[in-house]
Amino acid sequence: xSDEQTVFIVDDDAAVRESLALLLEASGFTIAQYETxxxxxxxxxxxxxxxxxxxxxxxxxxxxxxxKRLVDRNATLPVIIMTGHGDLPMAVKAMKAGAVDxxxxxxxxxxxxxxxxxxLNKSAENLLEANQAAEIGRRLARLTERxxxxxxxxxxxxxNKVIAFNLSISPRTVEIHRAHAMExxxxxxxxxLVRLAITAGVVPNISAAD
Amino acid sequence: xSDEQTVFIVDDDAAVRESLALLLEASGFTIAQYETxxxxxxxxxxxxxxxxxxxxxxxxxxxxxxxKRLVDRNATLPVIIMTGHGDLPMAVKAMKAGAVDxxxxxxxxxxxxxxxxxxLNKSAENLLEANQAAEIGRRLARLTERxxxxxxxxxxxxxNKVIAFNLSISPRTVEIHRAHAMExxxxxxxxxLVRLAITAGVVPNISAAD
DNA sequence: AATACGCTACGTAGTTACCCTCATTTTAAA
DNA sequence: TTTAAAATGAGGGTAACTACGTAGCGTATT
Numbered sequence: 001x002s003d004e005q006t007v008f009i010v011d012d013d014a015a016v017r018e019s020l021a022l023l024l025e026a027s028g029f030t031i032a033q034y035e036t037x038x039x040x041x042x043x044x045x046x047x048x049x050x051x052x053x054x055x056x057x058x059x060x061x062x063x064x065x066x067x068k069r070l071v072d073r074n075a076t077l078p079v080i081i082m083t084g085h086g087d088l089p090m091a092v093k094a095m096k097a098g099a100v101d102x103x104x105x106x107x108x109x110x111x112x113x114x115x116x117x118x119x120l121n122k123s124a125e126n127l128l129e130a131n132q133a134a135e136i137g138r139r140l141a142r143l144t145e146r147x148x149x150x151x152x153x154x155x156x157x158x159x160n161k162v163i164a165f166n167l168s169i170s171p172r173t174v175e176i177h178r179a180h181a182m183e184x185x186x187x188x189x190x191x192x193l194v195r196l197a198i199t200a201g202v203v204p205n206i207s208a209a210d
Numbered sequence: 211x212s213d214e215q216t217v218f219i220v221d222d223d224a225a226v227r228e229s230l231a232l233l234l235e236a237s238g239f240t241i242a243q244y245e246t247x248x249x250x251x252x253x254x255x256x257x258x259x260x261x262x263x264x265x266x267x268x269x270x271x272x273x274x275x276x277x278k279r280l281v282d283r284n285a286t287l288p289v290i291i292m293t294g295h296g297d298l299p300m301a302v303k304a305m306k307a308g309a310v311d312x313x314x315x316x317x318x319x320x321x322x323x324x325x326x327x328x329x330l331n332k333s334a335e336n337l338l339e340a341n342q343a344a345e346i347g348r349r350l351a352r353l354t355e356r357x358x359x360x361x362x363x364x365x366x367x368x369x370n371k372v373i374a375f376n377l378s379i380s381p382r383t384v385e386i387h388r389a390h391a392m393e394x395x396x397x398x399x400x401x402x403l404v405r406l407a408i409t410a411g412v413v414p415n416i417s418a419a420d
Numbered sequence: 421a422a423t424a425c426g427c428t429a430c431g432t433a434g435t436t437a438c439c440c441t442c443a444t445t446t447t448a449a450a
Numbered sequence: 451t452t453t454a455a456a457a458t459g460a461g462g463g464t465a466a467c468t469a470c471g472t473a474g475c476g477t478a479t480t
Contacts, residue, residue, distance in 0.1 A: 083298070087298075088293070088297075088298060088301055088312065088314055089314070091298055091301050091302060091305075092301060092305065092311070092312040095301075095302065095305040095306075096305075096311075101302070101306075102298065102302040104298055104299070144454095144455065144456085145455095146455080146456070146457095154401065155401055155405075156401065157398055157399035157400065157401035157402045159436095159437070159438095160437070160438070161437085169456085169457065169458085170457070170458055170459080171458095172457080172458055172459065172460095173456070173457050173458065175438075175439070175440090176456085176457080176458095177456085178438090178439090179439075179440085180455095188367055189367035190367065190400055190401065190404075191364065191365055191366065191367035191400065191404045192367045194400075194401045194404040194405060195365075195404060195408065195413070198405065198408055203405070354426090354427060354428085355427090356427080356428070356429095357427095369465070369466095370465075370466070371465085379428085379429065379430090380429070380430055380431085381430095381465095382429080382430055382431065382432095383428070383429050383430065385466075385467075385468095386428085386429080386430090387428085388466090388467095389467075389468085390427095
């Protein structure tokens with residue numbers, strides 16, 4: 001996992017790619033260019049970080065379709081959509097689908113670098129959160145069935161003996177699973193465990209409910 | 211706090227307002243019309259629910275400005291922006307500012323009712339969450355200084371004696387504040403308390419950190 | 421001025437809950 | 451058959467909850 005962020009440029013028009021690349025490289029960004037959405041998607045690895053600048057209208061996959069593929073793939077790469085002529089419905093669609101910004105050709109340098117900088121910042125944030133969630137997910141995955149059941153009951157706040165009753169096992173056994181779960185989750189205490197569980201989405205956190 | 215959702219329509223053009231209102235009323239929506247952003251903002255009460263359909267270009271406050279006022283006011287009303295002629299930069303700006311949708315005049319009925327329905331659903335969700343958060347906030351507000359300090363330490367997972375040391379009071383006193391905090395927060399147990407605290411934003415929930 | 425109330429603070433004592441060590445049995449997978 | 455997970459028990463120590471009392475301090479009410 002490198003810290004290096006790349007600006008991925010996808011456009012079927014080589015002239016557009018080149019001029020974009022030149023502008024951005026001059027501003028110190030690292031660039032990768034692709035002619036088609038497919039070429040980009042194939043080249044993209046799971047640990048790529050940065051942002052994507054992509055044309056909406058292209059032969060093959062459209063920008064919107066590529067964006068959709070990224071979402072399906074669980075990639076958190078921020079997407080900047082390019083469009084030649086103000087195409088409002090498409091812009092709205094792209095924004096709803098999570099595009100972080102929109103560029104109208106021809107673009108001005110100031111707006112471009114600002115957009116890219118914002119996107120890269122967002123990418124860095126995403127990466128942090130994703131890493132956190134992934135790490136907690138890995139720990140969760142190491143729990144056995146029973147340990148996981150006990151964890152679920154713990155974050156609800158059930159006592160050992162209640163958990164024992166619910167799972168039809170002895171309180172002693174619950175203690176053991178509990179200790180194992182705490183160890184595997186690397187939770188320092190119950191409060192910490194609950195926070196980890198919420199971050200991992202194990203429980204819906206909203207709960208004033210009586 | 212009524213369950214009734216209202217579609218607020220703001221446009222300086224009476225003809226547009228009327229036709230929109232007719233269309234939407236025919237579909238069973240409750241409508242309120244305003245000629246200017248200011249008139250709408252003044253009429254809007256804190257417990258109004260529904261959505262706002264507003265023109266971008268108007269004398270006085272623009273749609274974007276009204277949107278901004280809503281955000282400043284902490285109103286969670288979903289905003290649908292209307293525009294006469296595909297104005298891309300404005301659309302992007304509005305979406306970034308949190309508009310849920312975009313309508314191009316002239317609008318077709320199908321798209322319109324769908325947009326409004328989505329916006330109203332979102333409004334209902336927002337309301338639920340806002341109510342939850344507000345309720346927890348009210349409980350938090352009833353805590354005394356000390357109780358709040360103890361709560362902060364509790365959600366970190368500190369033991370009573372550690373809390374006692376940190377606050378330079380006796381463990382016995384911590385116990386008392388702890389009990390009061392639990393009672394005022396209506397927390398059934400420590401796990402519940404931690405979840406309430408996270409929902410209220412007392413602690414950053416992300417925390418695999420060692 | 422007197423009284424009441426709430427917040428803070430502390431102690432003792434009994435009870436429950438939790439955690440750990442030592443030790444054993446069953447079961448299912450490798 | 452070896453190994454890992456699961457299950458359980460006895461016993462002891464620590465932490466937490468509850469109940470009952472004491473006490474100073476500031477504010478509001480009478």
